[in-house]
Amino acid sequence: MATEATHGAEMAGHGAENAAETGGLVFHPMDQFIVKPLFGDGAVGMFTITNVTLWMLIAILAIVALMVLGTSRRAVIPSRSQSVAELAYGFIYKMVEDVTGKDGLVYFPYIMTLFMFIVIANFLGLIPMSFTTTSHFAVTVVLALCVFIGVTVLGFVKNGASFLSLFWVSSAPLALRPVLAIIEIISYFVRPVSHSIRLAGNVMAGHAVLKVFAGFAAVAAISPLTIVAITAIYGLEVLVAFIQAYVFTILTCVYLKDALHPHH
Amino acid sequence: MATEPIAGEFTSACVDSHGSAIGMPQxxxxxxxxxxxxxxxxxxxxxxxxxxxxxxxxxxxxxxxxxxxxxxxxxxxxxxxxxxxxxxxxxxxxxxxxxxxxxxxxxxxxxxxxxxxxxxxxxxxxxxxxxxESEAAIAEIRASALANVEIVAKDTAEAIVAVLGGTADQAAISTAVDNRMKG
The missing domain is CATH 1.20.5 (Single alpha-helices involved in coiled-coils or other helix-helix interfaces)
Structure with a gap:
């Protein structure tokens, strides 16, 4: 974040027309989300090694470090890293068990994969100068679609056509049921949209706000205030990073419960 | 966050000539x-x-x-x-x-x-x-004392009778002494 001020000043000199318009303050809050190749300046193809690749690799390494290396001693009395790994395990395991019931525990590794990836990617994104993979809709939509398609297929495989009773609210008066069915179907198909945009939107908004405040830090008169604000928002973002991973995971569990037990 | 301007030919429709994002990179x-x-x-x-x-x-x-x-x-x-x-x-x-x-x-x-x-x-x-034992001894002593008294009394009575000029009748004296001692 601190380098943003000098960067802003540099940009002010560089982009003369921008600087003229804004009087020395230059905001590029969205530049942090640019995907670019790590090697060379070519176009970003499907298999190009980009900053996305780098930060996802770092996420994998962080997860391996925490969940594999951290638990390598298999100690009955855990070390610090092992107790964090056990905490994460117990947290998600209990969540899956509480929300979906015992028969949902088969899918625990999938849900754990989603949670670990999102929470680690969110926290890695909070490192200054890093790239936040979960701030991109391309990423969160894939995650949400995996859940949506997986849960829908699972629902039909497990329950057959009776999975459709999810949309037929049998506890409502008969006259209301068709209306409710339409609402339920719409809400079912809106799930992946809200599921993905909630995560990427929160992460992107927080990071963009940090950048905007960092741009203000170029003005000496308000820079102390700006730094205080950045610190406060950063604290909030730490909270958001965890909460959004938690929300994504628990919604996945709720959708999974609907697939396993579609009857209201 | 890495936003240094990329020099030279840039081949993306989403980035402008200064390396800044055009619209939302998302x-x-x-x-x-x-x-x-x-x-x-x-x-x-x-x-x-x-x-x-x-x-x-x-x-x-x-x-x-x-x-x-x-x-x-x-x-x-x-x-x-x-x-x-x-x-x-x-x-x-x-x-x-x-x-x-x-x-x-x-x-x-x-x-x-x-x-x-x-x-x-x-x-x-x-x-x-x-x-x-003591009582027996005392009784004996008392009895012997009484016997002594009787003997002394008889002797004394005999002596007195003799002094008075009479002839001591042993039987009479002893009867008299016995009577006296009983009395």
């Missing part, structure tokens, strides 16, 4: 395949690392810990039970010892009392014997 279609590709690879890798290595290991560690805790609790309860037993045994021993001490004390007291009674009885008997 909506840049040409970056989507790249992200999706690497995301899928990442998720597959994470899934296999977690499901093959990390999660079974953590599950076994947690199960082992649960077992250890259960065993330790069972052992602690066993020890507690033993301690309770030991305390009960101690209490019982204490109570027994106290009762025994009481019994011994009582017995000793009884023995001493019996001995004391015996001694008292013996002493009483001795005292009674002594008393009887």
């Amino acid at each position: 909506l840049c279609a040409e970056w989507i395949p790249n992200q999706v590709f690497w995301l899928v690879i990442t998720l597959v890798v994470i899934f296999f690392v977690l499901s093959r290595i990390a999660l079974p290991r953590i599950a076994s560690v947690l199960a082992e810990r649960q077992g250890t805790i259960t065993n330790d609790i069972a052992a602690a309860e066993e020890l507690k039970r033993q301690a309770a037993d030991a305390e009960a045994a101690y209490d019982k021993a204490l109570a027994d010892a106290r009762a025994e001490a009481q019994a011994i004390g009582q017995q000793t007291r009884d023995e001493i009392k019996a001995q004391l009674d015996e001694a008292t009885r013996e002493a009483d008997a001795q005292i009674a014997e002594k008393t009887a």
Whole structure:
């Protein structure tokens, strides 16, 4: 974040027309989300090694470090890293068990994969100068679609056509049921949209706000205030990073419960 | 965050000539395949690392810990039970010892009392014997004293009769003395 001020000043000199318009303050809050190749300046193809690749690799390494290396001693009395790994395990395991019931525990590794990836990617994104993979809709939509398609297929495989009773609210008066069915179907198909945009939107908004405040830090008169604000928002973002991973995971569990037990 | 301007020819529709984003980078279609590709690879890798290595290991560690805790609790309860037993045994021993001490004390007291009674009885008997002896002696002394008095009285009476010029009639004197002494 601190380098943003000098960067802003540099940009002010560089982009003369921008600087003229804004009087020395230059905001590029969205530049942090640019995907670019790590090697060379070519176009970003499907298999190009980009900053996305780098930060996802770092996420994998962080997860391996925490969940594999951290638990390598298999100690009955855990070390610090092992107790964090056990905490994460117990947290998600209990969540899956509480929300979906015992028969949902088969899918625990999938849900754990989603949670670990999102929470680690969110926290890695909070490192200054890093790239936040979960701030991109391309990423969160894939995650949400995996859940949506997986849960829908699972629902039909497990329950057959009776999975459709999810949309037929049998506890409502008969006259209301068709209306409710339409609402339920719409809400079912809106799930992946809200599921993905909630995560990427929160992460992107927080990071963009940090950048905007960092741009203000170029003005000496308000820079102390700006730094205080950045610190406060950063604290909030730490909270958001965890909460959004938690929300994504628990919604996945709720959708999974609907697939396993579609009857209201 | 890495936003240094990229020099030279730039080949993206989503970035301007200064390397800044045009619009939202999230909506840049040409970056989507790249992200999706690497995301899928990442998720597959994470899934296999977690499901093959990390999660079974953590599950076994947690199960082992649960077992250890259960065993330790069972052992602690066993020890507690033993301690309770030991305390009960101690209490019982204490109570027994106290009762025994009481019994011994009582017995000793009884023995001493019996001995004391015996001694008292013996002493009483001795005292009674002594008393009887003494009384006998006293009676004898008294009797002998009376006999002496009688003899003296007869002798004196005889002497007096002789002095008065009479002839001492032994029988009369002794009758008179006897009568006098009885009287």
